[in-house]
Structure formats: C-alpha cells, structure tokens
Amino acid sequence: MNLFPLTAHELLDLIKSKAATPQNIFQSLSERTASVEGQVKAFARTRDEKTVLAEIDPAANVPLPITIKDNICIKGEETTCASKILKGFRPPYSATVIEKLRQKGCVVQAQANMDEFAFGSSTENSAYGPTRNPWGLDRVPGGSSGGSAAAVAADEAIWALGSDTGGSIRQPASFCGIVGLKPTYGRVSRYGLIAFASSLDQIGPLTKDVTDCALLMNLIAGHDERDSTSADVPVPDYTKALIKDVKGMKIGIPKEYFIEGMDPEVKQAVDAAVEVLRKAGAVFTEVSLPHTEYAVATYYILATAEASSNLARFDGVQYGLRAQPEKTRKTPLIDLYEETRDKGFGWEAKRRIMLGTYALSSGYYDAYYLRGLKVRTLIKNDFDSVFKEFDAVITPTSPSTAFKIGEKAADPLSMYLSDIYTISANLAGIPAISIPCGFSKEKLPIGLQILGKPFAEETLLRIAYTYEQNTGWHKERTSL
C-alpha cells in the first residue's frame, strides 16, 4: 500500500494499529517527492533524510512529517521567504508554531516555495522559480502559499502550514483542490512568522480534508505571550466540530460576490454546493456586504504600508544579502542599503514596498493610509451586521480556476483583483476556509469559501465537514 496519498488522520490510525511506522510514512513521502517534485517544484528546500529520521519520535502523539511555508522561522534552518535578500539566513530561534508542532512530535520535512515575502497570488514571484499546479503543470498553484498547497495536492506532503494575509492560504487551496483555513486574527501565534502585513497575517493549515484541518488547528492554535496580538481565548478541540449536520444553520450569500468577472464554471460549482448544504438542512438567504468592492483597494494600501515598514529591516546590515557597492554614489552606507535592496528584492517586492512607502509618506497619509483604515472599519461593520443574524457566509474562494503561468505576471493589478473574494476576511479579522467543491471541464479544482464570526472556526469546520461528507471531492487525486 502506498502511504503518501493518505491523510494525517488515516496515517495516525495506521500507526496506532501498527500497520505503518512514522519512518515508513516519511520514506514513502520522500519517494513520492523524488518522483514528482521535479515537475511540481513545490519546495524551497527539503531537509536531509537522515536528520528527519533521527528527529522522529515514534512514541509521540503526532509523529508525522509536515511541510512549512518558507516564511516561518525554524532555528538553524535556512529561512528566506523565497527572497534573494535572505539567502543563507538561518534564524537563531523557532516560530511558536514550530515549537508547538515539535512538542507533539511533528517533524519538519521541507520548506515550501512561495511568492517572495508572500507578495503574490501565483507563486511565480519566487527566487526559486515558479511552483506548478499538480492539476495542470502549465498552471499556477495560486499563492502565496502555492508551494504548501501544491505539495499537499501532489501528495509530497501530508499537510502543510501556510500564511494568509489576503487569501494566501485559501486561494492556493482552491486552485489545488485541497482544504485551507485562515484562522481568526489572533488565533494562531505570529511569533516567528516573517511579517508581510502584521495586522492581517495569520498562519493556517493546508490539508487534504477537513478532519486534518481540525487536527492541525488543534496543534497550532492558542495564546502566545510572545505575540501581543494573540488572543487569550480558550482553544476548543476542533475535531469535536466535525459533525455531519447543518440543520437550521443560517448561511448568507453575499450578492456582491456574484457579479461580473466570475467564471461561470465557478458559479455553477458554488451554486451546486449551496444546494448540497440546503438539502442537508442549512437555510440560505441573500445578504449584502456593501463595501465589498472597496476591499481590494483598501487592502493594497494597508498591506503594502505595513509591508514597506516590515521589510525595512532587510538592508544588508545584520543578516542576509549584503551588496558590495563598487563606487560611491551617495554615501558608502546608503549605497550599501540601496544596492542590497535593489539586488535582493524582486519586482513585486519593490513595487509593494514603494506603494506602501507612498501611502505613508508625508502629504499622502490621510488620503491613503488613514482613509484605508476607515474603510476597513466599514468592511468590518458589514460582516458584524451580517453575523448578527447569520452563522456563516458562503462565497467562491476565487473568481476563476488556476490561471496559466505567466498569464497575469505583467499586469499586477489583474493579479491583485484575483484576491477579490478572500481579502475581506483578513481586513475583518474573521476566519475563513476554502474547501474543494468540484472541477472545471479542464479538470481544474474549484474552491468554496465559508466565512464565520471571530473565533467561530468550529462553525466553519462543521459546515465544511458536512459538505465534504456529502460530496467527496477531496478524494480526487491528480494524475501525477
């Protein structure tokens, strides 16, 4: 029996019944990686097999390998955010999520490719080159956690961690036909996550099914005193939310999400998904989130402003790349800064840093950044009022299926607009999950997004689980 296509909960059962060992599992994944990674290119780097095998503690609770997005710090392991500017950077500490995973026995198997500093929706903006979608190798896997999503979809990883600032877990999950959850802001510690936009970033799971998503949430959620924005809210056992029943649940369908630009195949799949849940007892009503059309603009002000500041530390002084200017243009120090940052950052990183710098600069702060913060309030209020009456909101995750590599590379705005359905959840700080809900004619996965109230991850898992158990899209595998 091949172990690599299995889910974490299936593998844990096999370990329990002694039908498999953690070592077997890791070896199976390694073999799978050896055979498909050349085509998918999901990983920024894989860890040495001997090291991983030595780290496995078969007696641990969850002795399974995991793939980590390359923006989560692992002590002593190169961590680069897929950027040249962090080449060779080995953090002297580990992120809180890494410590939590290790406490339960998880072993880091590989670090996943991503858009540089999580700037992108396609995993094309990487110092390591693009990752390919396992469902169609000429397609993008989505982004920015495209490496994490592709690794799971291609069965190179059982599960993975990604980060989501504007859809970076959900959109690649949708493009790759897997489950991706962006938890409530503050639910998972950000300590050790290399920041893109601090007020929007969250780490979350990318898994093969909803059960694994709940399992992984159990491992990573919780308060962390090292993160001031971490919520001191009790963590439930998320697997208890895996109930195949949505009778009487009230779900809203925001009319603003079903407008021009949406791929008809996506609309069809989402409509069908709504039917499945309706039959299972959920009550659907059309609702309004009136400020939806302002979300992308708001996001690209706030996220880039924060990013411009968060990325100021990459200047060649303390770590990472340092350029050696040949001649003095301004001063030796400024030349070092400017050339390091010119050589170290890719196009999209430069674009976002400049956009954010502009939005914060003297004379523009009120018109851009402050206005953005105010519109953020309006967007959050939209959700607050809908959630007064509804348990959840359902939308597509992305207006389209995976697009072709290179298709949007020259037009950043069109790339930004592909995040239109996912961005609002980050602005409002609410949890949102993407689950597979069908395929296009070209056999490209389509994702269904469910959004909930702050800290209502259980509600999302329950609806997602009910849908999954009534359908079975998650069982489809790629032809790799």
Place this chain on the structure above:
Amino acid sequence: MKEFETVIGLEVHLQFKTETKIFCGCANRFGDEPNTLTCPVCLGLPGSLPVLNRKVLRYAIRVALALNAQINPVVKFDRKNYYYPDLPKGYQISQYDLPIAHDGSIVVSTAGQEKKIGIKRAHLEEDAGKLIHDGANNCSLVDYNRTGTPLMEIVSEPDLRTPQEAYDYLTALKLTLQYLDVSDCDMEKGSLRCDANVSVRQKGAKEFGVKAEIKNLNSFKAVKSALEFEENRHRAMILAGEKIVQETRLWNDEKAATFPMRSKEEAHDYRYFPEPDLVPFSLAPNAVEEVRRDMPEMPHAKLERLLKRYSLVEYDAHILIQDPHIADFFERCAESYKDWKKICNWIIGPVQQEMNSRKCGIGELKLPPQNLIGLIEKVEQGVVSNLVGKDVLIMMLDTGKDAQTIIAEKGLAQVSDTGALEKIVEAILNENQKVVAQIKEGKDSAMGFLVGQAMKKTQGKANPKLLGDIIKRRITDG
C-alpha cells in the same frame, strides 16, 4: 543696538532602569561586552514581535505625574521609519499622536526666581544601538546591547530664554527624575541625554527665529556652553544680515564650538503609523491613581517638610534635598539623635566630602545611620575632638566599623584623666620655665604654645580644654 531674545527648547531622553528592555526580556544593563544582551526581538530579527514591559508604563506614568502633565486615557505606539545601522528594524517603536502625557510643567529656580517651564509632551520609545566609529579601519561597528532600552523623551515648550535658564531647567528636571527613582540620570553613561533647539529673535517679535538643533551635548555644562555659543553665533549672523539656515549642529567640547553635521541630511519623512504589533494601552484614572499612591515625595515637598519638621535653615535643607538618598539618610539619623543641626553639619560637611572623594553615593558608603550618630555622640561627649572625629569617620568608611571600635582600636580617646594630665603639665612647665615666666609677665598668647607642647606629648589625645585649665591653674597658683 538691537535687543535680542533667545528662545530655547530642550528634548531630554531618559533611560529607565528597569530589569529588562522595553519589548523583550534581555537585561537592561550598561557596560557589558558588545552584543551579549540581545535576542531576536531587540535585534529586530524577521518574525520577532515586541511585548511591552509592564514596569515601563508604570515608570512613564510616574514621570507624567511628577511633571503635572495631562495623561492620555488611551495611548498607543507608532513606528517611526528611517534607516540607520543602529536601528535594527528600520523603524523605531515610538509614540506619535497619543503620547503618554502632554501639557505639563516644572517649576525651576533661576536667577533668584521661580519660573514655570512648560512640558510639551512626554512619550515612550525604544533606544537604538551604539555605533562605534573605527576610523583606522574605515568602518563603523554596531553594538546592539543598548537597542530596546526603555526611553522616555521629555520635550519642553520653547519657554527657556537664556542658557543659564536651560541649565537650571535641566538641574530641576534631573532632581525630579532622581526622586522618581526611575533612572540613573547619569549623562556620562547616557542614561540622561539632551538635545537643544535654539533660535534668536528681536525682543518683542512674535515669530520665532530660524532654529538650530544642537546634538552631542554630554553634560549640563556643555548644554549651557553650546547654547551660549549658538546665541552669539545667531546674533552675529543677524547683525551681519546673514541668513540663518535650519540645521542640526554638533557640539565639540574641545573646540568649545558647534559645527554643522557632516552627513548631508535628507528631508526626513518618518512615515509614522500605528504599530500593528502592539495593542493600545489604557491609562484610565484608576490605573493612574494606583501609580500616584506609590509616588515618592517630590523635592519641593521634601524641602518644605524638612524645614518645618527639623527646623533646618533653608541653605542646609536645600543641600540635603539635592540627593533624595542623602535626605533619607538625614531623616534616618534624625530618628535617634535630636541635635538635627549637628547631624546636618556632619552630612553636608565631612560625609559629603568623603562621597565626593570616593565618587560614590551615600548608599555605597559603609555608613549606616547609627554609625554616624555613634560618631557624633563620641565627639559631643568629648571622647574625641572634632578634628579627630573626622579621621575616625574616614577609618569607619574604610573598614565599616563603628566609631567606638575605631576609637578603641586606635587608642584615639582623649585623655581626660586629670591625674595623668597633671603629671604631663608639670613636666612641660619644668621644661619651659622661660615661657612660664613670660606668661606670668602677662604674655597670655604663650599659653597656646604650652598647650601645644602638652598635646604633642599625648600624641593629640589630651582633652585640650582640660589641659588649658590645668596649665592656667598651675601657673597662677605656682
């Protein structure tokens, strides 16, 4: 001749003496080996996050209360973005539009009067690292130990009119801060730093002149000298009809002059925005009240109390309150000895002299209050003379022993045994019969010589008063 007016505002940076840094658990200490007090947070490593030290906020409220300032009910932190090698994150966590406090004041004694100087604002921020210029190797070296030291910036209103006033303001501010026990206030170690803004205008003018910002001021004296220099420079330029440019200048102590900064300053655009990694903090009245309850007595109140309670003269009390620890020491002594004036004289005299020569505070002297009292008692009882008492004090401080022990060990007690003294006097009189004859003829001044001779014989241990009496009696009688 035009009449000029100088306008000065001071920015004081105060390092708090907390155990740990403002946003991480690294020790907040001066003088360690470079780069041994750092962690991912204060090194600004990617992924690290700040968490505010509770004590820093408490200290900040203390300062705000002592400066009679308005405390904002909710404060937040902001990022001040700029690039410099001593600033690891490329931004400094500071406070922009919601500082801890604003609109305060401090009363300053200056030119024989009391003047109220406004405090514009006081806010918290993190200190930067230390940049050491290594000219020989054509590079600079960065030590991040200081990075993240809690700092409070106290900005005065442009209320100061003379360099001396600025000096007096700093003196008063430092005294207040020392009383709060939140900082070492040591300019040499950089725990208190000062930048000055200065401009000159014609008296009566409404507009301020073009200002210069003066940095690299390493002592209060340097502040005063630099301001005097700038005042003269500005006046001369105005008189010569030259245009003053707004600039940052560095004070050079050796050359006793300011010079424009060599690096070309770019237009600053700090792009302040709310620090997303820190949440807001409430300084609600009850939280502030809690800090107020723990507030130590402030200098002015202490002065009033010392004057009233111990009937000290104003001059003495003023000296005592210059150091809260000394004032405390005085009060502890005063609990067990009632001649308060004597205690005060000993403290502001010999004890302070020893503090100065030993370059230490009263706390580091080996002198518990009961030891000083013990010494004063010995002097008052005539066991030792005042002069010997001062030597005893030095030995007490050297050894930590009390006065009684020292006097006994060194055999310093005055000889007051009249029998023994009679014998000595007799010998002296025999040896100096010429002098005795002179005294008998009325040359009283020669008495001193005889007393001196007798003292010499007793190695200074004789009670001089007693000795004088015996000599006088023997000569008159004999």
Place this chain on the structure above:
Amino acid sequence: MLSKEEVRYIASLSRIDLKDQEIEVFQKTLTAILDYIEKLKKLDVSGIAPTSHVLPLQDVFREDRTRPSLTKVEALRIAPAQAKGSFKVPQVIE
C-alpha cells in the same frame, strides 16, 4: 500619473536603487494601482473611526523579568560582516 521624479523619490525613501528603465516600469504599474485605489475617494468616511487592530485587545504586557539572551556567537553568526564582536558596516559619517 506619477512623475518619474516622484517614483525616484519614493524609491529613495524606500532605499532602493532603481535603474532608469525600472523607474519607467514602476511609473506605469504604480500609477495603474493608484488609479484603481482612487475609488476609495468615492466613499464618505467622515465620522468613521479608523481600525488599526481588528481585535479589541488592550493592555497586553510582559512582566519585567529577564529571559536568556542569545550568546554573542549566536547573534553574530548571522552577520554579513563582523569585527571586534560587533556588526561591521561601512563608515558612517556624522
């Protein structure tokens, strides 16, 4: 439309050395994005409070207790250049 000078100024504030043809590319794409963002101006935001934090968290502290620091070796291991136990940079002129 952002001018080339504006792009150059933003790049300099961002400490990025851009070549002339890069300036042109960013001039176009940044302008397109800023034009799109203009749509926010349609909204009346008067009286709306800004949201910097989505969670209503307040007063998150740590106690004033020391935690172990990195060793000097750990701190300096990441440095691109070091000398005398310190991070080394080009000479900074004051």
